[in-house]
Amino acid sequence: MIEAKKSLTILLASPRGFCAGVERAIQIVERALARYGSPVYVRHEIVHNRSVVEALEAKGAIFVEELDEVPDDRPVVFSAHGVPKTVPAEAARRHLLYLDATCPLVSKVHREAERHAESGRTVILIGHAGHPEVIGTMGQLPPGQVLLVEDVEQAESVAVSDPLNLAYATQTTLSVDDTVDIVAILRRRFPAIHGPKKEDICYATTNRQAAVKAIAARCDALVVIGAPNSSNSMRLVEVATNSGCARSRLLQRAGDMDWEWLGDNVRRLGITAGASAPEHLVEELIASCRHRYEVTIEEVHTSQEHVVFKLPRELVG
Structure with a gap:
């Protein structure tokens, strides 16, 4: 029975x-393959999913970690997570054809960080160390102008040289609830801190x-x-x-x-x-x-x- x-x-x-940023990034690789033929190189995983990466590899994409793995005569796509400024600068120096698939909401955070730096503010970035998006955002400014805070404990202990010239930004993929707690601590400790007009979490x-x-x-x-x-x-x-x-x-x-x-x-x-x-x-x-x-x-x-x-x-x- x-x-x-x-x-x-x-x-x-x-x-x-x-999401829209992921769909855009995948379309950029697919359209680049259709326009320029294979292979098209992609610096880092275009998005964090092996199924997506393997599907694009089957179509002719080659994923690499750094630009020195990309030949001079082939296009390269930067991943949706964003890259430090040194990466497009190196691509331009080599006259590479490069396409930037950085999510526009990540690019928004990059621009915010730049504006704060131009105003003389140190930026506290709320995010996870080693994540490509954090590396890319910190790489928009010279060393020392961005301080990384990962959790409430670090928010309580982070030391800044000028509390009156301070701003914060966040990685776009954080826990909404955890980030609220971290921001509350930063605002309590540094009442003059500048924040984004609209929250960075996408x-x-x-x-x-x-x-x-x-x-x-x-x-x-x-x-x-x-x-x-x-x-x-x-x-x-x-x-x-x-x-x-x-x-x-x-x-x-x-x-x-x-x-x-x-x-x-x-x-x-x-x-x-x-x-x-x-x-x-x-x-x-x-x-x-x-x-x-x-x-x-x-x-x-x-x-x-x-x-x-x-x-x-x-x-x-």
Whole structure:
């Protein structure tokens, strides 16, 4: 006798997955391949997702860590996370054809940092050390003009030479809640500090975290599809855990699912995806669930997204 499948309700967070900056970056690589032929070189992962990188590699993209790996006669694309000023300067020195896929919302933070420096302010950057976006933002200004603060403890201890000429900016993919706490400490310690007119954390990060908050307390377990080096994906796991679903974890794709971890008692599974994770990975996980359970899908919408970013002029027309 065939045992009946247990029922599983999937609470599907929306919005999830690709944001406008990620879609733009991928389109830049694809259009560059169509216009210039293969190979097109890409400095660093265009976005933090192996599935995306492998798909572009199959089309003729070659991913490298530094410009010295790029031949003089081929185009190179800079990743969505942004790069220090030294990178386009070196590309220009070598007369390389380069295309900048930096997310416009990251470029906005770069411009803010530059404006503060021009006004004589030291910039405190709230972010994670070693993340490409942080490296790129800190690389917009000379050494020493940007101080990195990663958490509330560092916000309490950071030393500045001139508290009256100070500003802060943030990495775009941080936890909204954690950043509020850090900013509150900086404002208490340095009342004259300048902040952005509009918060630096991007709309997609904010929306995906809000969607996770909306479902977390209703879930027995929750899965975030994304890469371990994806800041926004890792923050979604943290947000889910802090919002009522202790059994939350990151998953790169369905084949990595630990079904024993899910267990026999899970009746409501939350699923979302980081901003650099393609929707087909969500569909793949749902299909795997259907093999094991009688699945009911409940999509929970918390906001609509209609943001589109323009492509570089060189690739239009």
